[in-house]
Structure formats: C-alpha cells, structure tokens
Amino acid sequence: MIIANNDVAETLLKRRQRLAELIDFPVILWSGCATPRNFPANLFPFRVSSHFLYFAGLPLENAAIRLEGGKLELFIDNPHPSSILWHGEMPTREEIAETMGADAAFPMAELGLKSVDAATIAVQDACTYLKQCDILDRAVSEASTPEGIDLKLAQAIASLRLTHDAGALAELRSSAACSVAVHKVGMAATRNAKTEAEVRGAMEGVIIAHNMTCAYGSIVTVHGEVLHNQHYHHPIQPGDLLLADVGAETATGWASDITRTWAVSGKFSSTQRDIYDLVLAAHDACIAKIYPGVEYQDIHLLAAKVIAQGLVDLGILKGNADDLVAMDAHALFFPHGVGHLLGLDVHDMEDLGDLAGYEQGRKRSDRFGLCYLRLNRPLRAGMLVTIEPGFYQVPGILNDSECREKYQDVVNWERLEQFSDVRGIRIEDDVLVTETGSEVLTAELPTDADSIEQMVKNT
Amino acid sequence: MIIANNDVAETLLKRRQRLAELIDFPVILWSGCATPRNFPANLFPFRVSSHFLYFAGLPLENAAIRLEGGKLELFIDNPHPSSILWHGEMPTREEIAETMGADAAFPMAELGLKSVDAATIAVQDACTYLKQCDILDRAVSEASTPEGIDLKLAQAIASLRLTHDAGALAELRSSAACSVAVHKVGMAATRNAKTEAEVRGAMEGVIIAHNMTCAYGSIVTVHGEVLHNQHYHHPIQPGDLLLADVGAETATGWASDITRTWAVSGKFSSTQRDIYDLVLAAHDACIAKIYPGVEYQDIHLLAAKVIAQGLVDLGILKGNADDLVAMDAHALFFPHGVGHLLGLDVHDMEDLGDLAGYEQGRKRSDRFGLCYLRLNRPLRAGMLVTIEPGFYQVPGILNDSECREKYQDVVNWERLEQFSDVRGIRIEDDVLVTETGSEVLTAELPTDADSIEQMVKNT
C-alpha cells in the first residue's frame, strides 16, 4: 500500500499543525546516522529516529527538521557528486523538500543559525546525540529523562503519537498484512524444517520479499519459556510447541507485532491444547473488553483472572481466581504485561521511558504481577495496542525457592508436571481502539487451535 | 561445520602466542556493545569487533580480553540474576573462560587495574570507544589512524590476520558453502519473482535458515550499474539482468562474498552473453594467475587488460589493450578494484584503513583505474581474496563531459549503444592462495553462462 505524495505532505502538515497547538517554542528533530557494523563502509541497516519520521515521513539519513508554528524546515546536504558512482542518482534537497511539503530547505551547516531556544528529543545513536548537544549548545538529557522544554516537547509528541491518523493507519495495516503472510509461511515451513533457524528464515524471507524490515528481533523458538529468546539453533521435534513472535515494519517505520504458537507436528497434545485454549480465552476476553475509556490495566487484570480461573479449572492452581490474582499467583505462569502501544516503534515511544505508556502521575507498580505492564492509561479511539497473554513454565520463577514457598499452597505441583510439554505459549494480535470498540488489524491470521493445526499440516 | 571446543581453545592459544612473538606490551581488546535501533530494548543485531573475535573466538557482548606473553585474561560480568526471566540461563564467566581457554577471568570492574600501558584498537561503536579512552586513561585514535603502541599492535594483528589458520579456514569454508546455496536459491526464485525484493527475500532467508547473518548489505538489483545499490523495489522484467552480491557470515564472524549475474528470463541476450563471457574470461584469467609471490595489483591490471582487449574485440573500445589500460579506458566500464581481502570482515581489516590492504610504504594511486583498488600486496599462501571483475554502464561516468572528451577517440559510442541491455555484470568468487596456486572456496557455484541459464530455468 503506497500513499500518494500529496497525501503524505497533507498528513505531515496536519501533524505539525497539531503540534503547534500544543507548544509555542521551536523544535529541531534529528534523523540520526547509520552505525558501522565492523568498518565504516559496512553499516547496520539504518533506522531513522521515530519522532523525526512522524513529522518528516521519509527515512532520511543525516537530516534534521525544524518545526515552528506549523512550518517545516528541512536541513540536509545534497549527495556528494562522487556518490553517484556508488549509490546512483539520489534525490536532491529540493526534491525531498517537495515530497514532504517543507516550507524551506537548507544545507546542514545552516542548522546552527536556527537552533536558538529549540527543544529536541535525544536520538539513540551516540554520534548524532553529540551533534545535538553541540548544535543546541547545551546538555541534552537522554530521551527517557527529558527536562525543561524537551520534556514539554516529549509530552506534546506523545499526546499526538498516542492515537493514529489515516496516514499512519494505512501504513500500520500494510505492516500487519505482511506479518499475517509471514506467520502463514512460518507454519507451512515447519513440517519440513529441522531447526528454529529454518522456520525463522522462511518467515523473515517474507518480510524482506515485501521490502520491509523486522520491527524487532524475531523470536522463533521451541523454548518459549525464555521470554526474549533470540537463539535459533535448537532442533525442532514433533512433540514441541514452536512460539514465533515476528513482525514487519514498513519502509517509513510503522510496525506490527504478531505472536502465534503452533505444534511442530501439526497436532497439539491434549495438555498443549488445554493451555492453548486457555491463553486464547484470555486473548479473546481482552479484545472483547477493548473500548474507549476502558483502563488498559483492567484488561491486563482480566487476562490475569481468565488465566488464573483456567488454571484452577485444570487443577494447576488452587483457590479463587480473584484471590489468586491479588496475590500475583497468575504471574507464576504469565509474568509479563498483556501488551503495549504499537506505532512507529514496536513498544511505541519506549525511548521516552514510561512517559507515553503511563498516564501522567502514574508509576510502575512494584507488584510481581504488574511491574512489567508497559501501558497504563484509559484507552482512546485511534490507539493501537497489542493483546498478548501467555503461559510459560519459566524455570527461574518456578524453581525459585522464595516463589515456591510463597505459592506452596496454591499450586498443585504434581498436576503441573503433567503439563511439562507446555513450555511457552503466547497469542498476540494488534488491536486498534475504535469509537465503537475495536478492530483487530491482524485478524486475517486465525487464532483457534483447529485452524492453527490446519495451517501447519497443509504443507 | 562446528569446531569442537578444545580445537577452538587450541586455535586461540596459537593466535595469541604468535602475537606475543611480534609485540612485547600488553593488549586489551574490547568486544563492543549492541546499539539501540529505536529504543534501548530494541537493538540492532550485535556484531562483535573482529579483532576481539580473532583472539576470543566467541561473540560476547560487553566483554574485553587482555593479552600478554601468550596469556589470555577474560573480563566480563556475569548475567544479572533477573535476566534469566527474559534471556534464559546464560553461561557464567567461568564457563566462557573455559570454552576459550582463558588463563584467568575477572569482572569488568577489574579491567581498570590491569590497563597500564596497554595497547588497543578503537572499536566502531561510540559507546565502547568512550570506555576505551576512559579505562586506558588516554586518547585512543580511530582505528584507521592508530598511533604509538596502538599502531604497532595494528600492524602485528594485521600480519597475523592476513593469512588464515585451520580454525579460520573451517569457518570460511562453512560461510562459503552457505553462500553457494544462497545463490542457487536466488536463481531458482527469480522466475516466479516480480521484484528484486522477492529474490533478496529468498536468498537472505537461506542465510537465516543456516543460522548465519549477512556479512554485508546485500545487493540484489536489475541496476547493477549502481555499484552499491541497496534498493530492492524495482520490478524485474524478462529482458533484465539481475546482479546479486550476497554473502553469509558464520556465528563467529567469518565472511563470504559471492556475486553472480543472471538473466531474469533464464536466457542471456546475445549482447548480454558477449559481455558476460568477457567478464568471466577476466575472472578466470585472474584466478589462474593467483600464486604466492604474485602482486595483487598485477592481477587487477590483468583483469583490466582482458576487459580492454575484449571490448576492442567487440568493437566498443578502439586501440591496443595495453595502451587503453595505461590511459584507464577500461575503468570507464570497470571502475572498481578486482577484489579485496576476505576474513572476519568482508573487506578484511578495513577498519584499519589501508594498513592491512596495502604493503607497508605503498599508498593508493590517484589514477582513475587504480584508486579503488583495496589490496596491493604480494600474495602469500593462506590469504583469502575475492576476484570480482565487472562491466557496468554507469551514467555518472559515461555521461560525464570530461570523461567523454578524454576518451572520445577510444570509445565507439554508437557500437556501445547496441549493448544497452547490459547495465551491470559482476562475477565474484572467494579464492584462497595456496602453496601451489589457489583454491576457489566458492567453486561449487558455477560461473559459465550455460550453467547459470540452466540454474535459473530449472524452477
């Protein structure tokens, strides 16, 4: 899905006009620069700063924009004439300025002249960060701890980026559609794969074929109990579950984030299916509850309660679901938050710490069952969030002596042993809050166990 | 191909013993740290410093090694207990030290106590670079301009890394074998692909499936005349040539680098085949000439001469091949060097500038036909080099008014127009210099036009 250029310019104009309604000081945002991988000419694929992308729309390297009163000035150097040999004809400053609808465009060297009293947000690469401090001629705090006008700017940008406009949604639907295709290919590739890496290769190959990038480091593992597992060397065996958390990002940076868990053999064991259906019930209950005004933490607690009740029904936990959630017993098996904001970043605006994820004045809980919750705000139409409940048997939690003692009486450890073939299950979709409830952007990818089995077997 | 751990330790021991024969001061090498992509928890895939990898053998993050008199001390912190939840059980400092055969192992905090008078090489990431200056308590020059003991160290390491030991060769063969498979899949995928991106997806999917990484940004393009083209959005059409320069790197960092050019339709046009066969003739002549003691620049000039003569035979150039090369007329169509060192980096040790590529005392020529040559040394057994002649119609060169005037009389511009369907062709293999000549590590992938056509058609 391509947005016509005049639509891009129109979208960008509206974004900076809305920003101008919130703040009355000039803003300079830097795009960042590519980082060498092992020598200066061999670079990591460049990822532009998301705040720059939001207002500039184009993945430009070594560029800056200045925003004031709804006006956009672009700062970028023209490509060096000799670069034609290596990189071909590249658009000029004026062509780029026209595409983005800039009001004026200058070489980078002129940025210093226009930097007085400007606010900014620190970019992630150290090289550009030093330039920011130099050109603004002051200390710039890290993005996660902005101060003064930088803090006001971060709050203003967060309030804009919290909900998505039509331009953003077109891109978000496009990355979601790619990720749906990615997971279908992953399931189909499993039957003939011998390792996690082979399934990952099939999946990421689809992202590359769409001319998109991975929005984050893929998780493709038979050890789903390791939450951020980024190893892919394990052989995959017929009795294993394979957990795949893989998402694409469009060329202009808009992300998607899908997790599915399937049986390598194509058929869940009865214990795997019991837990799968329980995680799916939590997933469905959370999505059904999404509505403007609902507190996201309540959705998290709903997932916790559905999981706690289901584990009671399966004989793994003992007691009343509300009591179990109150004592964080669900977090023995579901130790992370039920989801997060999604947008230009897979954890949208996490560079700002909890400034975007948490309503002003709220702080992370130190409760075991709440401390990993990345989003704690009332939902608003136009927000995009993930819903991703899970069940994991994490040895570091379940074998921890303090944990075992604290939860000694509420876990039936013998019954739990019968579920040893369920190391980790997560089901994750991308859900847009709408005026009337929600729309699952990733709904084309089935979640029910029968369909999942079918997709793995149909090879 | 996996090297048993005791072999790794043995290989690493020999490398540091050889280093100790060359220098008599202590050395500290840092591994580097991962760089945030858009927020601190979303990182670029980490690539360890190659000099660290050469002596440490393992892709460790946030680590350092101290080498002195053939002894190895490892500095690394144990994983934080809480990281088990997210990253699973990770090896301890002692386990890592045992794998690499370290003589001692310490937490990072103790590195400062052992840093007196140590030499180092600046790593590429700014964050670690600042730590290097801080811990050594002095200015450290960029890797491309080392000074004092750092320069002596760079020279000593370069002299070791110029030729490859058995441990390195096992890895280099492994990445070469993967890249051969990658190109076969790329050719087979072309017939059903509609864009460059789809072919790239198929190719890089194979690298990922082997649990390897791309050694460099892939080039997969119907615009091979853009030498470092890293766009993949063009549709591919039956009359196009597709140039693919894609290479894998093993988990411990050893690279490969293959280019093939094929007809999208599976059948070269007669003009495409004429030029293809000419580039192949240069490729074959260069490989046949590789022998210990031969000057690599002479191999480059041989490629230039074969191409010049071939273009005379095709009526594109006019005159005598030697004269044409002397006036750099070949460089109108073959503007880059015939190859480079290959090892832990795809342009091996290019972080050191020309220190490794150029024999001491030699400098880059400013001749149009020689200035891009990355390697200018007599060959030695154990060196691995690429051989990658090419033919390109670069508009920036051929339409340049100075160029057209200078070469007015030696180019038959009308005849050249008949070859307009040949925008770019390159054929690249990885060639090990042996005692008796050479061994092509990538020889499993055919180069002749008939075989290439067959591989594209056999879909």
Ligand SMILES: [Mn+2]
């Ligand atoms: Mn997620």
Ligand SMILES: [Mn+2]
């Ligand atoms: Mn090369």
